[in-house]
Amino acid sequence: MTTSLRYLLLACLLPLLWSCYPKGAEYTDELDLVYTNYASDFNFTALKTYSIPDSVVKITGDVISDPDGDGKPSFLPSSSGKVILDQIKTNMSNYGWTLVDKRQNPDATILVSSMTTTNIYYYYDWWYWGWYYPGYYPGWGWYYPGYYPPYVTGYRSGSIFMQFIDNTSKPWGADNAPVKWVCILNGLAEGGTSDIAARTQINIDQAYTQSPYLKH
């Protein structure tokens, strides 16, 4: 066997190095998380009725801003909010809860809010530009000598936040409303409206599935 053939043998084995990176998530729903937590000393089944506002609040910061001066926060579009609220109501009903108006002294209230964040990253894959620089192959990266660059590109992530408030312990003390159950749905806020709605419904169902203590 000639020396060149030996090098060819080596060269055939080296590509193994470049195949070492496995794939990650391919679909947006694979990045969805459903988080729940609760007060373990609270008896949820002692409560029967609940109320829920007819809108989903958009939280834009830890301090509310009211740019239009109407004394209210921003809300999700009613069509998007309705998908979320209807799914919560369906699950609450399935768990034996009775929906009442807030003026009927409900035992509990569920507050629903949403947050979106734009995540930016400076170190996107060099491969996007490998075609422009012959000889510089996949695996190269970016170097910003001594400074941070402006936004390059990004993606939007979103969360839906559900808080279960115990009204039976009123008057509340210490200026705090008691949140006995909390749920966060987190994932990519990308894709079509129908896709996001479907994912949201599935994840709300999962939130109740993993919270059996809410069931009567």
Added chain:
Amino acid sequence: MKYYILSAFILLCGINSYSQSSFILTYPIGFPMGDLHDYSKKTSWRGINMEFLGHAKPGVAVGLETGWNVFYEKVGKQPYKSGTTTVTGVTYRYTNAVPILVESKWYPTEEKKKANPYVGLGVGTLFASRSTDFGLYRITNEAWQFCIKPEVGVLFSIEPGLKAMVGVKYYGAFNTDDLDGQNFLSINVGFVFSSL
């Protein structure tokens, strides 16, 4: 990571050309065991392994080994509980294992036959990097673990200076504060390039 291994490869090739020695390049198939198996059960088909050996005396070689084994498993959507907290999602589990070992090999038949068995023992460190992608988040644990590697295998002579080989290696890594020992069995197939 790939650049470190490529650099090591080039270095080992360079050393090889100036001494009476062997360079071994193999493809490892990794089988996770112990804590690594608890985390990621799938066989690893991704990796590369390199060894540089100098012949200390007839039938005995000593040298260095390094490589890269990638263990990966996608675990479908399922809930994870801790106390009152439950989180449900898909997890993508990656473990990169890079052994860096000094080793010795013994060839009982001194490579005189067409097929020659060998046994080996390596001692050194295993760099283990475990990353879990969970939703939009990544949790990473890294550790340098003390590692012992027994090995058995067979060399098949093809022509002077070139052999094919198949071997079985067990990487026994020890627990550290950051990560339990990442143990795995590896079946290696490849070639031995020896200076004449």
